[in-house]
Amino acid sequence: MSMNKKEYELLNETVYTKVLPNGLTVILLPKKEYSKTYAIFSTKYGSIDDTFIPLNKKEKVTVPKGIAHFLEHKLFEKEGYDVFSKFSEFGASANAFTSFTKTAYLFSASDNISENIETLIDFVQEPYFSDESVEKEKGIIEQEIKMYDDNPGWQSFTGTVQALFHNYPIIHDIAGTVDSIMQITKDDLYTCYDTFYHPQNMVLFVAGPIDEEKIMTLIENNQADKSFEEQHPIERFFPEEREDVAIKNHTIHMPVSIPKCTVGIKEIWQRTSSKDLLEKEILLRLTLDYLFAKGGKFYEILYEEDLIDSSFSYSSTLETDYGYTFIGGNCVNPDKFAERTKELLLSTKQMKISAEDVNLIKKRRIGLLLRQMNSLEFVANQFVDYHLLDIDFFTMIHEVESMTVEQVNAFLNEWISEERIAICKIVNND
Amino acid sequence: MAHELLTKQNPYHLEMIQTKKYKTNNIVIKLKEPLNKETITKRALLPSLLRNSTKTLHTRQAFARELDELYGAVLRTDTAKKGDHHIISLRLELPNEKYLSADEQLLERAIKLLSDTLYDANVTNNSFDEAIVQREKETLKNRITSVQDDKMAFANQRLIDEMCSEELFSVHTLGYAEDLRAISGKKMFDYYKHVLETNEITIYFVGDFDGIDLERLVGDNVRAKKASEHIRYESSARENVSLRKEAQTIIETEPIHQAKLHLGYRTGVTIADEHYASLQVFNGLFGGFPHSKLFMNVREKHSLAYYAASRIEGHKGLMIVMSGIASEDYEQARQIIEQQLEELRAGEITEQLIAETKQLLVHSVKNTLDNPQGAIEFDYQYRMNNKSCSPEQYIEQINQVTKNDIIARAQEVTLDTVYLLTSESSDVDE
Numbered sequence: 001m002s003m004n005k006k007e008y009e010l011l012n013e014t015v016y017t018k019v020l021p022n023g024l025t026v027i028l029l030p031k032k033e034y035s036k037t038y039a040i041f042s043t044k045y046g047s048i049d050d051t052f053i054p055l056n057k058k059e060k061v062t063v064p065k066g067i068a069h070f071l072e073h074k075l076f077e078k079e080g081y082d083v084f085s086k087f088s089e090f091g092a093s094a095n096a097f098t099s100f101t102k103t104a105y106l107f108s109a110s111d112n113i114s115e116n117i118e119t120l121i122d123f124v125q126e127p128y129f130s131d132e133s134v135e136k137e138k139g140i141i142e143q144e145i146k147m148y149d150d151n152p153g154w155q156s157f158t159g160t161v162q163a164l165f166h167n168y169p170i171i172h173d174i175a176g177t178v179d180s181i182m183q184i185t186k187d188d189l190y191t192c193y194d195t196f197y198h199p200q201n202m203v204l205f206v207a208g209p210i211d212e213e214k215i216m217t218l219i220e221n222n223q224a225d226k227s228f229e230e231q232h233p234i235e236r237f238f239p240e241e242r243e244d245v246a247i248k249n250h251t252i253h254m255p256v257s258i259p260k261c262t263v264g265i266k267e268i269w270q271r272t273s274s275k276d277l278l279e280k281e282i283l284l285r286l287t288l289d290y291l292f293a294k295g296g297k298f299y300e301i302l303y304e305e306d307l308i309d310s311s312f313s314y315s316s317t318l319e320t321d322y323g324y325t326f327i328g329g330n331c332v333n334p335d336k337f338a339e340r341t342k343e344l345l346l347s348t349k350q351m352k353i354s355a356e357d358v359n360l361i362k363k364r365r366i367g368l369l370l371r372q373m374n375s376l377e378f379v380a381n382q383f384v385d386y387h388l389l390d391i392d393f394f395t396m397i398h399e400v401e402s403m404t405v406e407q408v409n410a411f412l413n414e415w416i417s418e419e420r421i422a423i424c425k426i427v428n429n430d
Numbered sequence: 431m432a433h434e435l436l437t438k439q440n441p442y443h444l445e446m447i448q449t450k451k452y453k454t455n456n457i458v459i460k461l462k463e464p465l466n467k468e469t470i471t472k473r474a475l476l477p478s479l480l481r482n483s484t485k486t487l488h489t490r491q492a493f494a495r496e497l498d499e500l501y502g503a504v505l506r507t508d509t510a511k512k513g514d515h516h517i518i519s520l521r522l523e524l525p526n527e528k529y530l531s532a533d534e535q536l537l538e539r540a541i542k543l544l545s546d547t548l549y550d551a552n553v554t555n556n557s558f559d560e561a562i563v564q565r566e567k568e569t570l571k572n573r574i575t576s577v578q579d580d581k582m583a584f585a586n587q588r589l590i591d592e593m594c595s596e597e598l599f600s601v602h603t604l605g606y607a608e609d610l611r612a613i614s615g616k617k618m619f620d621y622y623k624h625v626l627e628t629n630e631i632t633i634y635f636v637g638d639f640d641g642i643d644l645e646r647l648v649g650d651n652v653r654a655k656k657a658s659e660h661i662r663y664e665s666s667a668r669e670n671v672s673l674r675k676e677a678q679t680i681i682e683t684e685p686i687h688q689a690k691l692h693l694g695y696r697t698g699v700t701i702a703d704e705h706y707a708s709l710q711v712f713n714g715l716f717g718g719f720p721h722s723k724l725f726m727n728v729r730e731k732h733s734l735a736y737y738a739a740s741r742i743e744g745h746k747g748l749m750i751v752m753s754g755i756a757s758e759d760y761e762q763a764r765q766i767i768e769q770q771l772e773e774l775r776a777g778e779i780t781e782q783l784i785a786e787t788k789q790l791l792v793h794s795v796k797n798t799l800d801n802p803q804g805a806i807e808f809d810y811q812y813r814m815n816n817k818s819c820s821p822e823q824y825i826e827q828i829n830q831v832t833k834n835d836i837i838a839r840a841q842e843v844t845l846d847t848v849y850l851l852t853s854e855s856s857d858v859d860e
Contacts, residue, residue, distance in 0.1 A: 010531060011453070033451040035796040082730070088721040089782075091789030093797070110796040111789070139733030147736055147754050149687040152579045255685050257575045294482070295494020303490075309569040310478070311576075330572055360498045367502030370453040370525045374802065401531065 008394045016212045020223050023200030029207040037208025038108045038376040041124050042384050045196035046101040048169040051237040055194045064183040066176015069098040071189050077133050083123045092116040100170050114218055121222055127193050129186045145175050152256045156426050160264040163250035163422035167239035168322050198231045203384050207376045241269040244419040251425045259427045261334035263341045266420040268323030274390045281318050282400055283411040288314050289361045298344045307337040338423040345416045358405045365400045441654045442631035447805050453529045455637030456802040457544050461518040461629040465598045471605030472621040477507035478566040479558050484546040500536050501525045511603045513745030542651040549653040557615040567610045574604045585690035585851045592680050593694040593847035599746050636802040677845040689852040691763055693751040695843045701744040702815045707827035708835035713742050714787035723770040734759050757852045774840040791828050795821055
């Protein structure tokens with residue numbers, strides 16, 4: 001069976017894809033001009049997947065919060081060797097991260113690419129958890145959690161998520177709490193590992209000056225030597241989420257030199273199809289640029305009224321089951337900022353964006369996508385995320401170009417509803 | 431790859447890095463002058479007065495619109511302290527037209543825009559607009575204050591304050607809140623004139639300029655006066671620093687969850703010295719990577735920290751160790767950190783680890799060169815010291831380093847200041 005080859009003429013990119021017999025998806029992006037190779041091995045398993053039916057079991061279980069992240073740490077430890085040392089031996093710089101929906105292991109290297117790819121696959125596919133090493137990790141992760149406790153930016157992020165959602169598990173910190181991680185056992189780790197690290201649930205992406213045939217053969221041979229139990233689609237359970245926000249006004253007290261304020265918008269709270277998600281994502285980003293980018297309609301008002309400074313920013317995260325937009329920054333006067341921003345958002349019902357302006361914000365988006373494509377890391381992460389949603393990242397520019405003025409305006413007028421807006425403030429103790 | 435174009439008659443130096451790696455073109459202007467505590471606050475403020483308008487595009491909206499017309503071109507400014515010098519960078523990035531489906535000519539317009547940003551600032555009657563100056567002063571004041579909210583950056587700043595109190599290097603790049611009051615539009619204009627007349631100016635181009643007469647484009651569009659010879663500051667002239675007989679320890683308290691332990695060392699070696707490569711290898715073994723002694727011992731062996739690392743300040747000749755620990759672990763963590771250095775001084779290093787560290791340093795350079803801004807910074811770090819060193823030469827120097835060189839560097843570094851930011855009592859949190 002040969003690889004699926006897809007060429008993108010204007011972007012001058014070619015992507016090779018193959019689903020191996022054990023279910024693993026492999027995506028290769030040759031980039032001859034670059035000197036480094038970047039590989040990322042991801043599982044569709046993140047902090048929100050805490051209730052599920054384990055592999056070959058009938059009953060659902062709920063595991064302690066923070067376990068996906070804990071597991072990520074522990075995969076680096078092996079009997080008799082340390083994974084970081086093994087990568088170092090072959091000149092690779094390795095890392096990993098856990099998000100709400102994904103855990104990913106990665107390296108970048110300029111030499112010994114075959115050895116490093118094998119190290120990456122093997123360390124992720126050969127877990128070694130012991131009671132002793134699980135206990136030892138708790139001290140390290142406790143310090144990681146406490147580092148975030150002192151970070152107002154992070155507190156503002158989690159505070160806004162908690163204000164927007166009632167039940168959906170993104171309201172829990174990815175790393176868990178000091179209490180929840182203390183409950184984690186070796187057996188919990190194996191239960192999660194066996195269920196979510198099945199090749200069927202994983203994607204391996206490699207970008208760099210690679211020979212695609214050679215690398216694909218290497219990966220195929222590596223996988224052919226291993227056996228995995230048959231797996232049915234994983235059953236995960238999530239609580240129902242309501243449309244309205246959980247806390248309209250959320251205030252967090254901590255030592256902070258300048259207050260922070262975020263206006264959060266609940267964008268998605270129930271299952272959305274990939275097609276709708278893609279359209280919504282593009283329209284939302286175009287709309288936000290039009291309103292909140294420097295020189296944008298609302299940005300200028302907020303700036304003139306002295307409510308924002310250079311720390312102001314906006315961002316959106318959209319997944320099939322949840323999505324949110326954050327608008328805010330450091331605010332000397334957080335209440336006024338929140339009130340005014342909310343008022344402006346509600347005024348979008350009657351607004352209309354001209355054809356000329358739509359054209360301009362589309363240009364802006366296209367430029368951004370091209371800038372982002374300079375980074376192998378960014379392309380790899382985005383490509384995998386979109387791939388899991390059945391969306392082709394390299395067609396994004398085309399999708400942006402195809403949006404019409406009517407679509408943009410229809411979205412703008414439907415976008416906001418007051419019950420989906422929450423305010424989160426970080427203010428000093430006292 | 432990089433080659434010098436011309437410059438004798440121009441008040442700037444022009445450098446082009448031709449590469450087909452990227453989908454964008456990058457243009458960067460760098461302004462260099464000696465650090466000066468008296469003027470640093472004006473210097474920190476200046477980029478914010480340049481980056482939002484020009485004489486022709488004199489409103490924020492008009493300026494933002496021009497960037498959008500250039501397909502979301504991005505103009506960023508930053509300031510940095512490099513040894514005894516201060517660098518302002520104006521960075522413009524825009525798509526390379528060949529990746530656009532529409533037929534566009536953007537480069538010349540972009541060069542003009544960036545040039546106007548610097549040489550044709552939005553001034554009238556020898557003054558910047560007072561209202562804008564007031565606003566930007568407020569923003570800068572908030573940025574200065576909010577350093578306290580990033581405990582790692584704050585601890586670093588405090589360490590350098592204490593360690594280099596008698597040296598230029600202790601000057602804060604963001605300036606000082608108390609110096610803001612006296613600043614007016616007129617004073618900023620005078621300072622702006624001073625910058626144009628006295629700063630050493632370097633312009634970089636990174637991208638695919640095949641078939642483009644860049645020299646002509648720059649000559650036609652960069653409005654610098656062709657009066658003086660371009661200016662060169664003798665960077666290698668360094669302050670004499672008197673070494674402390676015994677390291678000082680500074681302990682400060684704040685209500686925080688995680689203590690920050692930072693150690694400042696004098697290395698006696700700067701980027702302009704022949705021993706710089708061996709210093710990098712030494713640092714790589716000590717704390718630069720996950721296989722380094724600090725990570726392996728402070729984190730992996732003793733579970734005291736989530737991060738424990740060291741980095742080189744190559745223009746000043748410092749090495750900084752950083753770690754986040756529980757307050758009560760201070761003595762133990764410090765002892766372990768100092769112990770790791772002692773072991774390197776005693777030559778307890780395997781040839782295997784040295785080889786791995788070299789490979790990672792080589793990869794790290796290649797990784798830097800796979801990023802347009804990285805390629806510029808690599809070249810500039812030598813250029814600003816009136817040196818030149820190609821990536822190939824640097825890699826060769828790294829590969830030449832011997833175990834004896836590493837031991838020599840380890841023995842030369844001296845601990846100057848230990849800075850601990852800790853909580854009042856160790857049970858501050860729960």
